[in-house]
Amino acid sequence: MITDHLANGHRYAALGPRLARALAFLQQSDLPGLADGRHDIDGEAVYALVQRYTSKTPEQGRWEAHQRYADLQYVAEGRERMGYGQLARFGRGTYDPVKDIEFLAGDGDFVLLGAGDFIVLWPGEVHMPGMAAGEPGAVTKVVVKIRMD
Numbered sequence: 833m834i835t836d837h838l839a840n841g842h843r844y845a846a847l848g849p850r851l852a853r854a855l856a857f858l859q860q861s862d863l864p865g866l867a868d869g870r871h872d873i874d875g876e877a878v879y880a881l882v883q884r885y886t887s888k889t890p891e892q893g894r895w896e897a898h899q900r901y902a903d904l905q906y907v908a909e910g911r912e913r914m915g916y917g918q919l920a921r922f923g924r925g926t927y928d929p930v931k932d933i934e935f936l937a938g939d940g941d942f943v944l945l946g947a948g949d950f951i952v953l954w955p956g957e958v959h960m961p962g963m964a965a966g967e968p969g970a971v972t973k974v975v976v977k978i979r980m981d
Contacts, residue, residue, distance in 0.1 A: 833916055833951065833952065833953055833954070833957055834951065834952040835914075835943055835945070835949065835950070835951040835952075836949070836950060837948050837949055837950075838855075838858055838859060838906060838948050838949070838950055839948070841855040841858065841859055841950070842855075844952070850874065850877055850878050850978045850979065851902075851904070851952070851978060853873055853874055853878050854873065854878050854880075854904045854976040854978055855904070857871075857873050857878075857880060857976065858904075858906050858950070858974060858976065863882075863906070863908040863972070863974055864908055864909055864972060866880075866882045866974070867882065868882050868883065868884055869881070869882060873976070876979060877978075877979045878976065878977070878978050878979070879976070879977055880974050880975070880976045880977075881974070881975045881976075881977065882972075882973075882974050883971075883972070883973050883974075883975065884970070884971070884972050884973075885962060885970075885971055885973075886968050886969065886970060886971070887910070887911075887912045887913075887962055887963060887964040887965065887968045887969055887970075887971050888962050888963055888964060888968065889963075889964055889968060890963065893915065893960045893962070893963050894935050894960065895915065895917070895922060895935065895936045895937065895938060895940065895958050895959070895960050896933055896934065896935055896936065896958070896959060896960070896961075897919060897922075897933075897934050897936060897955070897956055897957065897958045897959070898932045898933060898934075898953075898955050898956075899927065899929075899932060899934070899955050899956070900932045900955065900979060900980060900981065901932050901955065901977045901978060901979055901980065902952060902953060902954050902955060902977075902978040902980055903951075903952070903953045903959070903975055903976070903977065903978075904950060904951075904952050904975070904976040904978060905945075905950060905951050905952075905953070905961060905973060905974075905975050905976075906949075906950040906973065906974045906975075906976070907945045907946060907947055907948070907949050907950070907971060907972075907973050908947065908972040908973060908974055909947050909970070909971065909972035910947065910969055910970050910971035910972060910973075911944065911945060911946040911947065911965045911969070911971070912944075912945055912961070912962055912963055912964065912965055912971050912973075913942045913943070913944055913945070913963040913964065913965050914942065914943050914944075914945055914951055914959060914960070914961055914963065915940045915941070915942050915958075915959055915960030915961075915963060916940055916941060916942075916943065916951075916953065916957060916958065916959045916960075917938060917939070917940025917941065917957075917958040917959075918957070918958065919936075919956045919957070919958055921938055921939075921940070921958075922936040922937060922938035922940075922958050923936060923937040923938055924936060925937070936958055938958070940958060940959075940960065942960075942963065944965055954980070955980055961973075961975075
């Protein structure tokens with residue numbers, strides 16, 4: 833897991849060309865102006881999902897993990913708490929290979945993400961996105977999916 837402010841994104845470009853493309857997309861786009869939905873960056877290898885939603889209460893949260901894609905989750909507007917944890921500490925669920933997602937049970941830690949912050953979650957790193965930081969509020973987020981093969 834990596835968490836930082838997008839202004840420091842250049843520090844992580846050396847971790848691979850796909851991550852570098854994902855960070856460049858975030859740095860060069862008018863993110864609040866992007867339409868909701870999918871935006872291709874490099875076909876199936878790197879693409880962005882723009883989402884607008886109200887952050888969730890703890891009862892609404894779900895732990896998840898991926899096997900093929902890393903998530904670069906960037907908060908463009910608003911703020912949220914992001915849960916994260918190590919896969920070995922969670923009860924395993926059923927993996928859906930089409931959606932590249934597995935829902936899990938367990939407990940993890942949380943980090944606060946505000947506007948301009950991002951988090952990178954590698955395959956196998958459990959996370960719970962979209963959690964309210966206090967009262968539920970409006971969030972605009974861009975999730976960049978980065979295939980890790």
